[in-house]
Amino acid sequence: MIRLTNVGLKYDRGPEVLQDVTFHLRPGSFHFLHGESGAGKSSLLRLMFMSLHPNRGEIRMFGEDVTKVRPQKRAQMRRRIGIVFQDFRLLDHLTVWENVALPLQVVGKKPSDYREDVTDLLQWVGLGDRMYVNPSVLSGGEKQRAAIARAVIGKPEVLLADEPTGNVDPQMARRLLRLFVELNRLGTSVVIATHDHQLMRQFKAPRIEVHKGHVRII
Numbered sequence: 001m002i003r004l005t006n007v008g009l010k011y012d013r014g015p016e017v018l019q020d021v022t023f024h025l026r027p028g029s030f031h032f033l034h035g036e037s038g039a040g041k042s043s044l045l046r047l048m049f050m051s052l053h054p055n056r057g058e059i060r061m062f063g064e065d066v067t068k069v070r071p072q073k074r075a076q077m078r079r080r081i082g083i084v085f086q087d088f089r090l091l092d093h094l095t096v097w098e099n100v101a102l103p104l105q106v107v108g109k110k111p112s113d114y115r116e117d118v119t120d121l122l123q124w125v126g127l128g129d130r131m132y133v134n135p136s137v138l139s140g141g142e143k144q145r146a147a148i149a150r151a152v153i154g155k156p157e158v159l160l161a162d163e164p165t166g167n168v169d170p171q172m173a174r175r176l177l178r179l180f181v182e183l184n185r186l187g188t189s190v191v192i193a194t195h196d197h198q199l200m201r202q203f204k205a206p207r208i209e210v211h212k213g214h215v216r217i218i
């Protein structure tokens with residue numbers, strides 16, 4: 001499903017921030033992505049989301065070599081991936097509800113087919129009374145929950161989440177983890193970048209460890 005072989009990444013003329021990264025994530029797998037600040041976790045997620053290109057090596061997503069596919073095909077492949085960015089990237093000209101509905105709208109689903117699901121999910125993540133406001137008025141934790149709802153609503157084949165519980169209290173972090181586990185149970189491959197040791201203790205899963213640009217799965 002996701003296969004990286006001897007991948008190297010550098011920004012501009014800087015040093016390689018990821019070196020010789022090789023791993024394979026199977027369909028339906030669940031991994032935490034862990035490493036010190038600046039180790040390269042977000043960069044690795046962006047490579048898997050195909051928004052960054054490696055300087056060397058090969059990345060295959062859904063069986064395709066991502067550096068060889070046309071931009072239009074890459075955009076189609078991205079629709080199979082749910083992503084939670086560290087900076088949320090909610091669209092401020094839409095309501096929270098519309099943001100969460102967007103992934104379903106872009107794949108041509110009818111509003112009548114998803115109206116209830118979007119509302120139910122927003123209630124589940126504790127945003128039942130914030131659905132029709134603009135994301136700009138939300139707190140950091142509320143934005144994070146909206147971004148998570150948007151990433152999971154379409155039951156993507158792959159979910160990539162960058163510190164998805166960084167702005168919420170431990171109880172909400174557990175609730176959100178349950179959402180990721182449930183999605184994984186339905187077949188989604190999940191990768192969650194986190195510093196949260198408590199979260200990693202609550203759910204035993206292999207870790208993709210990033211240390212000084214090197215990656216290993218433990």
Ligand SMILES: Nc1ncnc2c1ncn2[C@@H]1O[C@H](COP(=O)(O)OP(=O)(O)OP(=O)(O)O)[C@@H](O)[C@H]1O
Nearest residue numbers: 011012014017035036037038039040041042043044
């Ligand atoms: N756009 C960029 N241009 C130049 N260097 C970058 C860029 N983005 C990241 N880096 C560098 O790449 C390295 C890895 O950064 P990355 O954000 O992937 O780490 P991280 O493990 O996600 O860190 P954190 O846990 O603090 O979010 C860092 O040294 C960072 O300074």
